[in-house]
Structures are given as C-alpha cells and as structure tokens.
Amino acid sequence: MVESKDVRGPGRPRSERSRRAVLTAARELLTDRGLPGLSVDDIAAHAGVSKNTIYRWWPTKAAVLMDAFTDAAADRIEAPADGDALTRLRSQVRRVAQLMSEPDARRPFVALVAAAQHDTELAAALRERFIAGRRAEASGLIATAIEHGQLPHDLDPDLIIDLIYGALYYRLLVSGAPVDPAYADRLFDALAPIFRT
Amino acid sequence: MVESKDVRGPGRPRSERSRRAVLTAARELLTDRGLPGLSVDDIAAHAGVSKNTIYRWWPTKAAVLMDAFTDAAADRIEAPADGDALTRLRSQVRRVAQLMSEPDARRPFVALVAAAQHDTELAAALRERFIAGRRAEASGLIATAIEHGQLPHDLDPDLIIDLIYGALYYRLLVSGAPVDPAYADRLFDALAPIFRT
Amino acid sequence: MVESKDVRGPGRPRSERSRRAVLTAARELLTDRGLPGLSVDDIAAHAGVSKNTIYRWWPTKAAVLMDAFTDAAADRIEAPADGDALTRLRSQVRRVAQLMSEPDARRPFVALVAAAQHDTELAAALRERFIAGRRAEASGLIATAIEHGQLPHDLDPDLIIDLIYGALYYRLLVSGAPVDPAYADRLFDALAPIFRT
Amino acid sequence: MVESKDVRGPGRPRSERSRRAVLTAARELLTDRGLPGLSVDDIAAHAGVSKNTIYRWWPTKAAVLMDAFTDAAADRIEAPADGDALTRLRSQVRRVAQLMSEPDARRPFVALVAAAQHDTELAAALRERFIAGRRAEASGLIATAIEHGQLPHDLDPDLIIDLIYGALYYRLLVSGAPVDPAYADRLFDALAPIFRT
DNA sequence: TACTAATCGAGACGGTACGTCTGGTCTTGTC
DNA sequence: GACAAGACCAGACGTACCGTCTCGATTAGTA
Numbered sequence A, B, C, D: 001m002v003e004s005k006d007v008r009g010p011g012r013p014r015s016e017r018s019r020r021a022v023l024t025a026a027r028e029l030l031t032d033r034g035l036p037g038l039s040v041d042d043i044a045a046h047a048g049v050s051k052n053t054i055y056r057w058w059p060t061k062a063a064v065l066m067d068a069f070t071d072a073a074a075d076r077i078e079a080p081a082d083g084d085a086l087t088r089l090r091s092q093v094r095r096v097a098q099l100m101s102e103p104d105a106r107r108p109f110v111a112l113v114a115a116a117q118h119d120t121e122l123a124a125a126l127r128e129r130f131i132a133g134r135r136a137e138a139s140g141l142i143a144t145a146i147e148h149g150q151l152p153h154d155l156d157p158d159l160i161i162d163l164i165y166g167a168l169y170y171r172l173l174v175s176g177a178p179v180d181p182a183y184a185d186r187l188f189d190a191l192a193p194i195f196r197t
Numbered sequence E: 001t002a003c004t005a006a007t008c009g010a011g012a013c014g015g016t017a018c019g020t021c022t023g024g025t026c027t028t029g030t031c
Numbered sequence F: 001g002a003c004a005a006g007a008c009c010a011g012a013c014g015t016a017c018c019g020t021c022t023c024g025a026t027t028a029g030t031a
Helices: A016-033 A040-047 A051-057 A061-077 A085-101 A103-116 A120-147 A157-175 A181-190 B016-033 B040-047 B051-057 B061-077 B085-101 B103-116 B120-147 B157-175 B181-190 C016-033 C040-047 C051-057 C061-077 C085-101 C103-116 C120-147 C157-175 C181-190 D016-033 D040-047 D051-057 D061-077 D085-101 D103-116 D120-147 D157-175 D181-190
Strands: none
Touching: A016 A040, A016 A051, A016 A061, A016 A103, A040 A051, A040 A061, A061 A085, A061 A103, A061 A120, A085 A103, A085 A120, A085 A157, A085 A181, A103 A120, A103 A157, A103 B103, A120 A157, A120 B157, A157 A181, A157 B120, A157 B157, A157 B181, A181 B157, B016 B040, B016 B051, B016 B061, B016 B103, B040 B051, B040 B061, B061 B085, B061 B103, B061 B120, B085 B103, B085 B120, B085 B157, B085 B181, B103 B120, B103 B157, B120 B157, B157 B181, C016 C040, C016 C051, C016 C061, C016 C103, C040 C051, C040 C061, C061 C085, C061 C103, C061 C120, C085 C103, C085 C120, C085 C157, C085 C181, C103 C120, C103 C157, C103 D103, C120 C157, C120 D157, C157 C181, C157 D120, C157 D157, C157 D181, C181 D157, D016 D040, D016 D051, D016 D061, D016 D103, D040 D051, D040 D061, D061 D085, D061 D103, D061 D120, D085 D103, D085 D120, D085 D157, D085 D181, D103 D120, D103 D157, D120 D157, D157 D181
C-alpha cells in the first residue's frame, strides 16, 4: 500500500510527539475513569496538546481510543507459526483470553466494544481491524485441520468460532466471570467430542 | 412475597400514569435515536412529565431504560412448562434468540448491555433481573436432563450455558451477524456430540 | 375594624401555632441567609408546617416576610405622646434610626424594601403598613409645630420629610453608612436654619 | 493609565460583538420584564450567544446588568465644567434626577440597587463605579464653594450630600413619588437657609 | 535569505444536555 | 375543612463537554 499521505507539500510536518502523547493520555485516562468521564478536553490537557490537534487527526473520541488500543495491543495476538493447526488455534484463543484477563488491555477493549454498539463506523473499524483478523486466521486453521484429518469434514468453522469466542465475550461483556487461558483450555476440552473425526 | 414497598406514609401517592408515560417515551425515543441522543429532557417533554419526576424515581437514564425493557419484554422469555428438560432448554434459547431478532426488543437490550460496561450498578441490575434468571433456569433444566439420563453426568452446566448463550451474544454484540431461532437450533445440532450420553 | 375573617363555617379553625411558627422560621432563616436562599420549602420544613398551609394564608414569600416584620417591629416606632410637636418628630425619627441600627430588624426591613422594587403589590403593602403611617404622623406633627409657631409658615412638610427620612434610607440602602439615633440628631441640627421662624 | 488588561496571552481574543449583544439584550429584556423574570437563558438566546460565554465573563446576572447600565448611562452624569461651584453642584443633582425620571435608565438602576441589598460584591461595585464618583465630585464642589465664601465654613459636606441625594433616592426607592430636575431645584431652594453664609 | 504553507499551543465561541433547585399546585390520609 | 406529607409540572440555575473557530508562534520545504 502506497503511503500517499506522506506526500505533502511544504509546511510543518505532523508532530509524532503529539500523536504519542495523545494516545498515551487516552489510555491513562480511560483506565482511571472509563469512556464516559473521559473528555476530549481532558485528553488534550493531559497530553499537553490542543483540542484542535486531536480533531485534526481523529474524527471521534472513539477513534482515538481505537488507535490507542491498536497501538498497544494488536500485535500481541498473532498466533505462533509453530505446531499443528489445532494447537495453533488453541494458542490463538489462549492469547485473546490472556488479553481479556489483563485490566490495562481489557478496559479499553471493553470500552471500544461498548461504544461500537451505537456507532456504526466504530463497529466497522473494530471488526475490520481486530475481530475479522482473528476470525479469518481461525477459519483458515480450522480448514487446515480438516484437511489434515484432525477435524471432521462436516464441521462448520463459523459456528465453531462463534461457540469458542462467544463464550469468551459472553464472560467479558455479559456475565462478568473471569476470562483467562485456563478457561480457553476448558472450552477446548469440552468441545473435544465435536472435534473427534 | 410481601410487597412492603406499598406500605407508604402519608402524602400524595406516586402517579402510575407518569410512570407508564416515562417508560413508553423512553422506548419510543430509544428506537428513534439510540442511547446517546436520548436526553432526559426529551423523555420528560415527550412523556408530558417534569424532569424532576424522572430524577425522583430513577437515578440514571439507563435505569429508566432498564425498567422500560423489563416492563415490556421480561415476561416473553419464560420457558414453557411442557416437554422434557432438553426440549425446554432449547425452547428457552429459541425465545431469547427470537427477542434478539426483533428490532424493538433488540435495540433497548443492546443499549442496556453497552451501558452496563461502564456502570457497575446497571450491570448488577441487568444480571439480577435478566441474565441470572435465564442461567438459573437453564442450569436447572440441564441438571434434570442429566438425572433423566438425557445428558452425560460429567457435563459442566455452566460451560454449556457459556457456549450456547455466548454464541448468541457474540453475534448480537460483536460480529453483527443475525440471531434468530433457526440459529439456536443450529447451535444445538452442532453441540449434539457433547450431549450424547 | 370588623374581624370578618373569623366568621367561618364548620371545620377546623386556623392554627395559631402554625402561623407563629411560620413567621418565626421566616425571621430566623432570613437572618441566616437573606431573601434569596430563603425558600418556601425551607420555611415550611423549619416551621414543621406544610407548604400548603403557607400558600393557603400568604400569597407570596414576601408577604410572609412582611407579616414577620410587622409582627415583630411595627409597634416599636410609635411616637411618644409627650413633649411638643418638634420634639415628638425628632423622637419618631430617632426610633426609626434605632430600628435601622439593629441587625435583626434591619435585615428583614432591607429585604422587604429590596423586594418591593420589583413587586408592585408588596410595594403598596409596605407603604400602606409602614411608610405611610410614619409620613402621616410626621406631617401632622409638622403642621402642629407650624400652628404653634415653632416652624415657619411657608415650610413644605413633604419636602422636609423627604429630606430627613431620605438621608436615613440613603445610608441604609445606598451608601452603606451606619444609621443610629445620633445621626438623626445631627440631621435635625443641620436643618435648624430651615426650622427657624 | 496603562490598559494592562489588553495584554493577553495566546488564544482567540474575546468577541466584542458578543459582549455588546449581551449588554444590549440585558437592557432590552430588563425593561420588558424586570430583574426576576430575566433569565440568563433568555439573555443568551436573545443575544445569539451561548450561556457559556455569559458565565465566562460575568459572575452574576446582576454583574451583566451593572455593565449594561454603566455602558449606557455613566457618561451622562458628568457635571459641566462651567459656572461656579454651587451652580455646578445643582447641575449634577439635576442630571441624576433627570436620569431617574427616564424609564429606560431608571429601571436598570433601581434593579441594581435592589439586587445590591443581598449581594455584597455588587453593592461594592455599584458604589465604586457610580455612587462614590458623584459623592467625591459633590464633596469637592462643596469644598470649593466654602472656599469661595458661597457656603458657610461650618457646613458638613457629607451631611449635605446625604440630605440632597437621600431625598432623590427616597422618592425613587421608597415613596414612589416622581423624581425630576424640577424636584432637584425645589430641594436646593428649601435648603437655601442652610447655604447662607 | 526570504517566502510559503501547514502545524502547533491556547483558548473563546455557539450549542446542548446535565442534574439540582424553587415556586406554586394538587392529592392523599388524618385530625 | 384545616393540616402534614409529599408528588407533581414548569422552568431557571450554573457546569461540563462537544466540535468549530480564531489567534500568534513554530517549523519545515521552496525559491
């Protein structure tokens, strides 16, 4: 992808220092106060940045948060390249569960999902930049596992993903029960009868 | 259960008319505009009620919405008394899925779950008045099914509930995919290997 | 004057206890907080009386205050019957000045005069029940003094009263300078050349 | 005098347009409705200005009114420089009386004096910006007149000012009788015996 | 070395909703 | 019928936040 944004004429370039200060301030304030009670004025003041600068680069408070989250946590959920397909799938789910168990990652993530419920654009961005990635990867791993005879041919990958990730999100957003890698393992163990070829 | 709340001292009694007008207005405006963009002033004006009266009886905009939702939809999810335990469980899940498929019920419900992410009291109320009821009922049904030999005795009811309802909520809140009774059936079919004794 | 109000049909008679409690509470709260910050709710609560009872007997918060002031201070400004006309006039002015020097009397009085500036009915009531009485009495005393040769024939009583009482009220309401009987004496001394026949 | 207030830091400068619109709206609405019944919301709406902007620059509704009054009428009461001291004093009093006779000037002025009775800061501001100026000027003129032998040297300037202005304010605030330049003349004529050296 | 142009900080602006408070009125049950 | 209690409508209060808008001051690249 061509980074055409960097082809600019004369004039002062965007301050990387400001960008980072905003994202950091957003993360810190979110952890303290939650999405409501997190005002753009506060982020600006806390980052030593003018509101103008924030609105110049992000359309929405949620967009800032999205960047803040992506910036910090998105690269932590890449599945490792080693092991067979089923092992790698379990590993991916464990990583997401691990993320959901750490307050500093869980809080902005929960806030994003909540905000997405009444913000179509944010919902699309969230799916595009986080959810869809996991799903596509998982879907591919399941297909590979089927090919290798590790899973039955008639298995519906999407339904399996709904079940596994659904349980994680259900605890995260609805029941309030804790989510951690051990819980991910329990899920896989419970689903074992379905996975038997 | 003794309705001790009705034992009041002297003074004018609460206006039932106002209460219903507020809940109705809240439902209508929510459907039009979503939780943000739904102001207390608007609810008051639309209901022909003073803001004071709203704040007298509800601590929060979300608390109004909670009552509005409970008032309208809570009695629609009772499981029918007929059939064996497993059939009744499937029926319960289908009813919830049906609720999630109707915009008029889905919208306030999604708004409530979203608001609960940054409102501890609301989260507790939502669990107490909606989530916990379904879970307890489902848990009982699963236990009965195990007793009757319909399900294996080493099944963890909580994990099964997480899986089934998790998939529903995942589609509702995260993936945006549609939820309806047919999807509930597909879930039960997919889980069949686990249910075999 | 016929007390026709007391000719009532059957039913519970007005509670004298409530009436006094309201006036006392009004005086006390006024001294603490001034006219604004003195709510009818507060008076009712402080007097152990319902708001209804207040509105049944007084049309306005200011009307309560008026009664509270009259009830307490109005009989203190009667001129004594002894001495010649000029002496009695000076005595009357000294009494009013004395009233203005005592915080417990000055505060409700100032509040009343202030409220009367944007309340026609209160202004009329205040003049009728307090101001006009002093003016009429003073006017009579000046006329008597002129008859007795104590004052020149061409003196305009109204203008003299404006000058004397004007100075008192000017200090009370405008300049903030203290008002006391000694100041009343200074006024009379300064006006002596005018009083010489 | 250095206008140090104009030395501002960075940032958008205060809008002179908004300032004038607020003061004009305040004057107009006051004339229509009196101080109570004059809400900040109304001033804002009528001026095409946000409430925020009003509260940013004025602490109180009365403070707005003060500026509105000063802005419009303060320069109309300068005594003319011609004539002897006594003539100039009479001229000053006549100007104030003239002001008190015009509804558009009287109304905000009366409202200010009334509000000052329960607002210490406003009272101080009113004295500093209006009352004290007249008094100082009058005091100087009386002193000059005494020097020139126009007035007796044992005359107490403050007492004389209390008498003259007291009569004006008494009519304005207490008796409700009209005040106009002719009345000012009558006061000076009545006080003539005191002025004779 | 200028000139140009986009950035930055600061902060005022119009709008809108908040949650609280009063003023008056109305509706109960009790005396 | 007067009363205490207290719910009710109406509407102003002063605060907070949003997203936009001037300012003057930087800070590059271009001429």
